[in-house]
Amino acid sequence: MNMSNVMIDVCDVSKRYGSVTAVNHITFTVNRGEICGFLGPNGAGKTTTLRMLLGLVRPSSGHISIQGVNVASNAPKALNSVGAIIEESRFYPYLTGEQNLRQVLRLRGLAVSPEALTSRLSEVGLGTAGRRKVKGYSLGMRQRLALALAMLQDPEILVLDEPMNGLDPAAMRDFRLHLLRLAESGVTILLSSHILSEVEQLATRFVFINQGQVVGIEDRRQGTGEKTYVRVLESDQIGPWFEAQEMVAERLADGAFLVSLAALQAVPELVRDMVAAGFNVIEVRPHQENLELQYLERMAHPPEVLDHVQV
Amino acid sequence: MSKSKTHVFFVLYRNELEKLWVRRMRALIIALLVIVVGGTFIAYRNYQASQGQVQNGIAQIKSQIAQERSQLAHMHNGKTKKLLEEELRGNQSALRQMEQNPPNPGTVFVRQQLSSLQSSVKHTPSSQLGTTLQQIAIARYQLVHGITIYHPSDHGGYRIVGQIFGGTTMLLLGLVALGLTGDRMSSEIEGGTVGSLLLHAPWRRFVYLAKLGAALTVTWTFMAVLAVGFFLMATAVMGTGNPMNPHAVGLRLKMAGGEISVPVQTFHLLPQWSYDLATFGLALLVMGTFVAIFLALSMVTRSTVFSLIVGAVLVISNILGHALGPIAIANPAMFLPLMQVWTGQEAFDYQMVVPLSAAIIVLLIWTAVALIAGLWTARRLDV
Numbered sequence: 235m236n237m238s239n240v241m242i243d244v245c246d247v248s249k250r251y252g253s254v255t256a257v258n259h260i261t262f263t264v265n266r267g268e269i270c271g272f273l274g275p276n277g278a279g280k281t282t283t284l285r286m287l288l289g290l291v292r293p294s295s296g297h298i299s300i301q302g303v304n305v306a307s308n309a310p311k312a313l314n315s316v317g318a319i320i321e322e323s324r325f326y327p328y329l330t331g332e333q334n335l336r337q338v339l340r341l342r343g344l345a346v347s348p349e350a351l352t353s354r355l356s357e358v359g360l361g362t363a364g365r366r367k368v369k370g371y372s373l374g375m376r377q378r379l380a381l382a383l384a385m386l387q388d389p390e391i392l393v394l395d396e397p398m399n400g401l402d403p404a405a406m407r408d409f410r411l412h413l414l415r416l417a418e419s420g421v422t423i424l425l426s427s428h429i430l431s432e433v434e435q436l437a438t439r440f441v442f443i444n445q446g447q448v449v450g451i452e453d454r455r456q457g458t459g460e461k462t463y464v465r466v467l468e469s470d471q472i473g474p475w476f477e478a479q480e481m482v483a484e485r486l487a488d489g490a491f492l493v494s495l496a497a498l499q500a501v502p503e504l505v506r507d508m509v510a511a512g513f514n515v516i517e518v519r520p521h522q523e524n525l526e527l528q529y530l531e532r533m534a535h536p537p538e539v540l541d542h543v544q545v
Numbered sequence: 546m547s548k549s550k551t552h553v554f555f556v557l558y559r560n561e562l563e564k565l566w567v568r569r570m571r572a573l574i575i576a577l578l579v580i581v582v583g584g585t586f587i588a589y590r591n592y593q594a595s596q597g598q599v600q601n602g603i604a605q606i607k608s609q610i611a612q613e614r615s616q617l618a619h620m621h622n623g624k625t626k627k628l629l630e631e632e633l634r635g636n637q638s639a640l641r642q643m644e645q646n647p648p649n650p651g652t653v654f655v656r657q658q659l660s661s662l663q664s665s666v667k668h669t670p671s672s673q674l675g676t677t678l679q680q681i682a683i684a685r686y687q688l689v690h691g692i693t694i695y696h697p698s699d700h701g702g703y704r705i706v707g708q709i710f711g712g713t714t715m716l717l718l719g720l721v722a723l724g725l726t727g728d729r730m731s732s733e734i735e736g737g738t739v740g741s742l743l744l745h746a747p748w749r750r751f752v753y754l755a756k757l758g759a760a761l762t763v764t765w766t767f768m769a770v771l772a773v774g775f776f777l778m779a780t781a782v783m784g785t786g787n788p789m790n791p792h793a794v795g796l797r798l799k800m801a802g803g804e805i806s807v808p809v810q811t812f813h814l815l816p817q818w819s820y821d822l823a824t825f826g827l828a829l830l831v832m833g834t835f836v837a838i839f840l841a842l843s844m845v846t847r848s849t850v851f852s853l854i855v856g857a858v859l860v861i862s863n864i865l866g867h868a869l870g871p872i873a874i875a876n877p878a879m880f881l882p883l884m885q886v887w888t889g890q891e892a893f894d895y896q897m898v899v900p901l902s903a904a905i906i907v908l909l910i911w912t913a914v915a916l917i918a919g920l921w922t923a924r925r926l927d928v
Contacts, residue, residue, distance in 0.1 A: 325741070
């Protein structure tokens with residue numbers, strides 16, 4: 235990967251609070267235009283890492299750079315093009331939504347006319363609620379306001395910590411589509427969420443963190459064709475055929491096989507060979523492991539828990 | 546400082562003003578009304594009480610005159626009658642003067658006072674000579690400015706302003722400043738809003754200084770409005786008073802044998818209006834120090850409750866006065882009524898001589914320490 239594509243570079247970062255190590259030598263990168271899921275259980279160190287990334291917490295060691303600029307030494311420049319929602323978005327409860335928004339618009343040097351405020355609040359579905367004090371907002375309304383703030387100035391990078399907390403299903407869907415549109419337009423997104431199904435639909439890359447350490451990184455865009463899901467009508471006969479072809483194939487519970495291939499380009503040849511051998515091919519697709527299963531495996535859950543997760 | 550940083554600072558300052566105003570507007574208006582109306586009411590009660598004393602005095606003299614007339618009617622010529630007639634004339638003269646110059650008791654006739662002081666100066670012990678010479682200087686000043694009758698407890702718009710900012714009301718203002726400043730940083734930390742704030746303005750020192758600037762602005766504006774409010778209220782109720790009434794300041798007092806002595810000719814005289822302005826200026830300086838301390842407390846402790854308690858104890862420690870011993874000089878609360886240091890009143894109250902310059906240095910040191918502690922903690926803040 236070209237280094238210029240690296241938008242976020244977290245390098246050997248640790249954070250200690252007295253004798254407690256919250257984050258322990260973690261390293262990962264997020265590339266341009268990528269939606270990267272940042273996953274881990276409560277207390278894994280996700281929020282601390284994201285706060286270090288946003289310059290809110292100073293790392294004990296290591297360094298974090300955004301677009302090549304060190305956050306610790308030059309936070310204003312590093313964070314200039316970053317929008318963020320941090321866990322439990324907090325606002326001044328005694329100010330209205332509009333006043334809260336206006337404060338940030340001023341800081342960002344953007345227009346603070348009533349029309350501009352109304353327009354930005356309407357974009358996130360707050361509309362006239364902007365004139366109410368934030369202390370009367372629901373969690374969902376606060377998240378919408380947080381989204382409005384994060385989207386100011388069309389950021390190149392979005393850091394989102396549990397952004398879907400409190401959103402209803404429709405709002406969650408809108409939010410997901412919005413993020414996909416942003417990613418298509420080149421915005422880099424680092425997304426932390428407990429809602430794995432949502433993250434799975436969005437992210438192309440996952441960083442798993444547990445007990446302050448990175449325990450796995452998966453890139454789903456790297457289609458190597460290593461594992462291909464194959465289902466044929468003659469499921470009992472194809473196992474020996476794979477063996478005869480000296481191919482590594484693992485039989486699944488539904489009768490299908492996971493076939494290991496050297497590259498994605500080998501898939502059409504496999505299909506031709508199976509058809510030529512007289513098999514009725516029903517389904518062939520790249521295999522992606524269930525995110526929940528991957529997550530639980532990486533968080534070292536016992537096998538009896540994993541058995542209940544569908545592949 | 547680059548242009549963009551200047552912009553950020555002023556935006557932060559403006560935002561802080563908005564937050565402070567929205568959050569404290571009602572409390573400030575209520576405090577303003579309570580202090581102005583309550584303070585003027587107390588002053589008016591004193592004014593009325595003094596008027597009552599005058600009326601009582603007049604009634605007493607009238608009763609005495611009636612008694613003397615009655616006695617004279619039954620007296621034959623003789624030495625006793627002459628003495629009584631002389632006393633009656635004296636009482637009638639006093640009655641006329643009291644009726645002509647109502648309201649305050651203890652009215653001083655400046656020419657008489659000056660002549661009395663000048664005649665007594667030769668027999669005054671050297672330890673009290675400074676005080677006597679100071680009184681002579683004040684009397685001469687008064688005559689130069691056409692003040693022939695002087696009311697030491699004069700009431701009115703001008704006097705009340707000097708009293709408010711040079712008296713114990715400053716304790717109340719200290720508590721108001723604490724209410725405005727004591728939670729500026731801690732409430733952001735406790736409420737979690739500091740994260741969002743630093744996300745959009747990652748200049749921690751600017752955030753801190755903007756909060757300081759906003760708290761100073763609101764506190765000082767409150768004091769200015771208070772001064773105008775007191776002046777108008779007191780003027781409406783008791784009149785303006787004399788703007789040229791003299792005040793002696795800058796006395797270079799000394800401790801001699803455990804007592805305060807007033808050395809010869811070591812003071813300046815300020816007319817009332819000038820005294821008011823000087824008192825107000827010194828009050829602004831003191832309150833600036835306290836705002837810096839309260840903000841630092843809020844930053845360092847990160848707890849609104851703790852910050853408010855410590856701040857309140859600090860302000861109230863003023864009443865401990867000299868009970869703190871020599872360390873009292875390091876207590877900024879001692880200098881809350883800073884004008885009392887300049888007039889020397891604090892030295893007499895607390896039996897401790899502190900020049901104004903020393904008091905200002907103590908306050909500046911506290912300000913610097915508070916700023917350094919606050920900025921250093923802000924820079925190292927993890928949120």
